[in-house]
Amino acid sequence: MISVQNLNKSFGATPVLQDISLDIQPGERVVVIGPSGTGKSTLLRCLNFLDTPDSGKITIGDLSVDAAHASRADILGLRRRTGFVFQNYALFANKTARQNITEALVTVKGMSRADADARADTILRETGLEARADAYPASLSGGQQQRVGIGRAMALDAELLLFDEPTSALDPEWVGEVLDLMRKLAESRQTMLIVTHEMQFAREIADRILFMDDGRIAEEGPPADLLDTPRDPRTRAFLRRVG
Amino acid sequence: MRALDVDYMLGLLPILLGYVPLTLFMAVVGMAFALVLAALMAVERVVRIPVLDIFVRLFISFFRGTPLLVQLFLFYFGLPQMLSFLTTINGVTATIMGLTLHFSAYMAESIRAAILGVDRAQWEASLAVGMTQAQMMRRIILPQAARVAAPTLVNYFIDMVKSTSLAFTLGVTELMGAAQKEAAGSFLYFEAFLVVATIYWIMVEALSFGQRRLETFLNKAHAR
Numbered sequence: 001m002i003s004v005q006n007l008n009k010s011f012g013a014t015p016v017l018q019d020i021s022l023d024i025q026p027g028e029r030v031v032v033i034g035p036s037g038t039g040k041s042t043l044l045r046c047l048n049f050l051d052t053p054d055s056g057k058i059t060i061g062d063l064s065v066d067a068a069h070a071s072r073a074d075i076l077g078l079r080r081r082t083g084f085v086f087q088n089y090a091l092f093a094n095k096t097a098r099q100n101i102t103e104a105l106v107t108v109k110g111m112s113r114a115d116a117d118a119r120a121d122t123i124l125r126e127t128g129l130e131a132r133a134d135a136y137p138a139s140l141s142g143g144q145q146q147r148v149g150i151g152r153a154m155a156l157d158a159e160l161l162l163f164d165e166p167t168s169a170l171d172p173e174w175v176g177e178v179l180d181l182m183r184k185l186a187e188s189r190q191t192m193l194i195v196t197h198e199m200q201f202a203r204e205i206a207d208r209i210l211f212m213d214d215g216r217i218a219e220e221g222p223p224a225d226l227l228d229t230p231r232d233p234r235t236r237a238f239l240r241r242v243g
Numbered sequence: 244m245r246a247l248d249v250d251y252m253l254g255l256l257p258i259l260l261g262y263v264p265l266t267l268f269m270a271v272v273g274m275a276f277a278l279v280l281a282a283l284m285a286v287e288r289v290v291r292i293p294v295l296d297i298f299v300r301l302f303i304s305f306f307r308g309t310p311l312l313v314q315l316f317l318f319y320f321g322l323p324q325m326l327s328f329l330t331t332i333n334g335v336t337a338t339i340m341g342l343t344l345h346f347s348a349y350m351a352e353s354i355r356a357a358i359l360g361v362d363r364a365q366w367e368a369s370l371a372v373g374m375t376q377a378q379m380m381r382r383i384i385l386p387q388a389a390r391v392a393a394p395t396l397v398n399y400f401i402d403m404v405k406s407t408s409l410a411f412t413l414g415v416t417e418l419m420g421a422a423q424k425e426a427a428g429s430f431l432y433f434e435a436f437l438v439v440a441t442i443y444w445i446m447v448e449a450l451s452f453g454q455r456r457l458e459t460f461l462n463k464a465h466a467r
Contacts, residue, residue, distance in 0.1 A: 050367050080373040090368035094386045094464050104372035107382055136464040156372065 001026065002160055002191065007056030007067065009039070009046055016042045017053070018215040024160065027189035031202040031223075034212035035238055040195040041087075043212070044162045047193075048082045049075045061159050080108065083153030087165040089145040091137040097148045098124065098133040101155045109156070123151040127181055143174025147181055154185065161185070163194040199242060203227055211235045252434045255425055259438055262418040263446070269335060269417070270404040273342035277403075278396070280343065281350035286380055288355045299351075306348035312409055315341040319413045334415035342406060346399050353395040357388035390461040397454040401447050408443075418442060 002024040009017040016039045024030055032040045045051040046067075047058060053067040060081040065074040091100050101123050102116035111119070124130050127147045137145055146166055153161055166182065167175045179201050186192060186205040196202060202209055203223045211219045211226060211234070219232040230236045284299050306314065319337040323329040361384050369379035411420035418439055426435035 048371055050371060076373060076375065079371060082371075084368075084371035086364065086368065086371075088364055090364035090371075092368060092383050093362070093365060094383065094390075096464075103382065104374065107378050108373040138465050152372065 001059070001061070003057075003059040004047070005057040005059075007043070007046060007053050007058070009042055009051060009053045016215050017046065020056070020215075020217060022210070022217065024191060024193060026159075026191055028207050029186050029190075029192045029205055030194070030208050030210060031206040032193065032195045032210045032212055033197070033199070033202060033238070034210075034218075038212045039215045040212050041164050044084070044164050044193065044195055047160075047162060048079045048084055050084070080156075081159045083156050083158035083161045085146070085149050085153050085161065085163045085166045087169050089137070089142070089149045089169070091140075091145055091148055091152070093137055096134050096136055097129055097140065097144075097151075100137070100148050100152050104152070105155055119155055123155050126154075126184070127151045128177075141174060142170045143177045146170060146174070146178045150178070150181055150185070154190075159191060161190055161192045163192065163196070165195050165197070167196065167198060197242065199227065199239075211238065213238070248431055248434050251429065251431050252438050255422075255435060255438050256442075258425065259418060259421055259442060262416070262421050263442065265335075265415075265417050266404065266407045266446075269339055269342065269407045269410065270400065273339045273346065273403055273407075274400050276339070276343040277347040277350055277399075280347040281354055282385065284347065284351035285354035285358055286385075288351065289358050290376065302344075303348045303351055306345050307352075311341060311345045311406055312412065314345055315409055315413060334410055334413035337413055338407060338410040338415060341409075342403055345406075346403050350392075350396060350399055353392050353399075354388060357392035358384055360391050361387045390465075393457055393461055394454065397450065397457065401450055404446055404450070405443055 004020060004022040007017055007020040008015070020039075020043060022030075032043065034040055042051055046053040047060075049070065052070075055068045058065045058067060058078060060078060063074070063077045063081060065078060091097075092103060095103055098117070098120045101120040102113070105111040105116035105119060106113060120133075121130075124133050127150065129144060129147055129151070132140060132144055135144075137148070140148065150166070163182070167178050170178060175198075179198060182192075182194070182201075183205055194202075194206075206223050208220060209223050209226045210217050211230070211232065213234045219226060219230060219235045226235065227239065230239060284303065287295055287299050315337060318341050319332065319334065323332060365383055365387060366379065369383045374382065407417060408419040410417050411423065414420075416424070422435045422439040426432045429435070
């Protein structure tokens with residue numbers, strides 16, 4: 001069970017997240033949509049403290065963290081219960097595809113090198129990257145890099161995977177393969193919180209869609225309700241714009 | 244004008260080559276200590292540990308702000324007067340200490356700049372998978388910074404090899420000291436120091452070759 005209560009975050013005097021509350025059930029796939037600059041990415045980044053929230057409470061599994069008084073151990077705990085997929089992939093540039101997957105297994109989880117390699121082989125098969133296992137990120141296509149990025153997050157067996165616009169930086173030709181991989185993950189009932197502009201994808205895989213505007217969750221509901229019969233005028237305006 | 248005494252030089256060469264291991268020993272040991280110390284100071288300067296930061300900045304300021312020769316004299320002739328347990332310090336040890344501290348101050352600044360040059364996304368990715376700051380530095384950031392800093396650090400190493408010649412002022416018979424002694428007997432100063440210059444030059448050229456190999460190795464993750 002994942003729960004966010006009254007999360008607030010400002011950058012200087014500008015409020016970015018205002019009183020966000022949100023529950024996610026195990027196995028639930030939640031998609032966040034909304035105009036740029038409304039705090040969607042910041043919400044994800046606050047859940048694992050890449051950005052530090054000002055106040056609120058974050059619960060992931062057996063760990064509850066009061067954001068205003070988070071200790072170093074709290075922050076590590078949240079990060080070790082979540083996996084994060086970056087818009088710009090952010091693969092470790094000095095590591096091969098396989099090493100990107102094994103790195104945290106060995107360094108953070110204390111897994112043996114042999115077990116980590118075996119886990120990486122499984123993940124590389126699932127992401128269709130066996131042939132590129134020993135390639136460095138610089139020699140991989142955008143789509144391949146993002147699949148490694150997702151594989152790296154998958155390997156950690158996190159209770160929640162966070163996706164921050166995973167296809168926004170990709171050339172159109174690579175978007176399909178990344179969405180296909182995410183679809184497979186969604187079908188395995190991995191708990192996911194996804195920020196994306198891919199509306200068709202959101203409709204297919206989401207159990208629930210959140211529409212964010214101006215640092216708040218303006219409206220939420222199952223894809224059919226939110227995308228086809230939105231109640232909030234801001235949701236209607238946004239959906240008209242993105243077509 | 245007189246002719247160059249080539250026979251004397253050829254005779255001197257094997258004698259002076261015998262001192263190359265000592266020169267390389269001082270430089271390699273000094274470099275090893277300096278690298279570790281510089282990396283630690285560079286990381287400290289980036290993450291800024293309160294109080295310690297003041298000492299690190301003071302250290303860097305002092306060792307960059309004063310000549311190596313003055314620092315060597317301070318350690319070898321000065322400090323033993325103040326700290327009696329140092330009276331047994333020998334010239335080689337004092338030289339290695341001086342080289343370590345002096346060059347670590349310069350190298351800390353290049354490594355710090357290289358660390359800051361590593362893409363911010365690399366830091367975030369390390370933290371997102373649950374690494375501690377120390378793990379992030381050791382596994383992800385420093386290896387990438389090393390690639391950027393390598394050419395500068397090799398330059399400092401080359402400078403360090405040549406700076407070992409200052410050990411002669413502390414009474415150490417190394418390459419320079421040995422040449423000085425030989426020349427004092429033969430009065431063939433030009434020949435003696437020309438041999439010394441040639442030996443240093445060849446050592447540095449060998450290091451430059453090593454530098455190219457090192458850079459190729461460090462760039463392997465970035466070749467397309």
